[in-house]
Amino acid sequence: MEENSDKFKKSGKAAIATVVILAIVCGLLFAADFIFLSEQFDKHAYFEWENWPGFYAIIGFAACVILALFSRFILRPIVKREEDFYE
């Protein structure tokens, strides 16, 4: 856990810059999603929640957090074994 974040921090300024650029792009996209609140744009939505601005942003972010946390704290403790388990 710490090891991973260390790896990332050690890769230095480039990594931080990548994250900052990514965050800016995501912010702009998030803002762009609000243009659909205007009546002029048809969002072709089939579910009501698709009309909520930022719906996809939230579900994308939440999906990753759920995947990471569930796998780390629930699945891994149950299924993790030594590499020679089957030998």
Added chain:
Amino acid sequence: MSNFPLLPQFILIFAALLIPLFKGKLRAALALVAPLAAFASLLQLQEGMFWKINMIQFELVLARVDGLSLIFANIFILASFIAILFNLKAKGSVEHFAGLLYAGCAVGMVFAGDIITFFIFWEMLTIGAVLLILSRKSITSMGAAVRYMLVHVVGGLILMAGVMLHIAETGSIAFGEIGVTNLSSLLIFIGFGVNCAWPFLHSWLPDAYPEASIGGTLFLATFTTKGAIYALIRAFPGEPSLIWIGTAMAIFALFYAVIENDLRKVLAYSLINQVGFMVIGVGVGTPLALNGAAAQAYCHIIYKSLLFMAIGAVMYRTGKSKATELGGLFKSMPWTAVLCIVASMASFPLFNGFVSKSMIMSAAAYDHQTIAWLAMVFGTAGVFLLAGIKITYFAFFSKDSGIRTQEAPWNMLVAMGIAALLVIGIGVFPNQTLYQMLPFAMEKAYEPYTLSHIIAQLLLLGFTGLAFSLMLLAGVYPAEIRSINLDFDVIYRKTAGLGYRFFDYSLNEINRVTKSSTIGFIDKLSDFATQACANVAVIVSRPFWAISGKSSDKIEELSNSIRKKLGRGTLPFGFAGSMILAAMIIMVAAAFV
């Protein structure tokens, strides 16, 4: 056009049989030309039923050429060309032979116009697959190959039982829409499910794919699961249970992919997730959904092959495929890294995954399949996180592992380059390429590139990337650690040992008891028989010895000597005895005469 056109599967299988006769560059050239020739013959085919052959009371049809079989045959041949080019320098003839055979059987299967021909090719897929797993030539791959074979033999038997019942019930060997209605169709359904890696039937896939040789995995990742998707589209379109099965596949495999350390295993799990999308498409069953399933199979084969090739190239150069052992390779293998990034971005607009996956998602939305739709949104984010970001990040970036190696060989780069061109080409020009091949007629053409759809997808994937990097910075993202993760195969891998021991103890114990009782009984009987004669002889003789005045010591000595001689059968045989025996023989002979 003749009724017996040259079929691509014949070319592939014939070339496979020729492979062992050649060596070196000639063999590589033959392997490379075979899929090209097969593709040329595929382009010559016109729609219709060909190669009708009468067998006993049935008419087998080796080639049913229609939109559905053409799109699958097209991608199978294309993928086998890319895989062979990538694997051009394979040592020995096994990999080229098995790869071409596997491809030929897969193409033969999608062209099969009746259920018997279909079943034969379906079963033959396993031969190529097992050989490709064995071609890794390690102890663990041998185990995986045996398990792969056993699982698929069991699946094949279930399918065979279903097929035979189905033929008996309907009296026909036609292979068309079946639908789950009775026992026979359920057995066929489950038989397809084994190859399709449904939940609980899936564990052969992450077990075997990472164990195959570098080139072999490409073939494995292409034919078996997508062949099953073809079969499901053909036989069970619109079967509602498939929506739930696909939903489960699109979700559960991702959690395993998060904690898996072996990058080829991460790809295997994310492959299950992507096949889940196709299964949902088949379950929804509208023309758009079925076209989406076929299109997704087409595109998925290309970008998943590209991912397997990128990791395969890394393995080829470094001998390693585990996240804990890799990292920082973009310095040594920049082209491979760039090509891997292309594949990992497959879900983005202008890439081929976007134009195929969104067909299935739109079809599910039109059909009001809320849960399946949400699962696919979740699955799209998740698979980008894992097959996209995780693979690329841990292999090529992350902490520098200190490995310095060379760029992948030219043939691997060209193969990956072709795949990358297809990923982008289909993504940019779907109407001119992929959408031309869709097998089912739709009311109106599907348009993936609407402004809202593009922004929605970019938001989804952008925030996935943001979440990954923030979780890495915060130390929340689960670390890559050396371990294995139990999957459903633990049930047969561990119980197989228990079963072995159970049968060892129970059956061998029965053997031992039976053996000792039978042999012991006969032994005792023979002892008894010998002793009894001796005892009778001694008892009869004793009074005569006593009368003739022999001492008791002498009598004991004589008794023992008689017992010994009778026991060994060395009693002297006197003149009177010979006469009696001769007389008996004469009497018996006289009686017969």
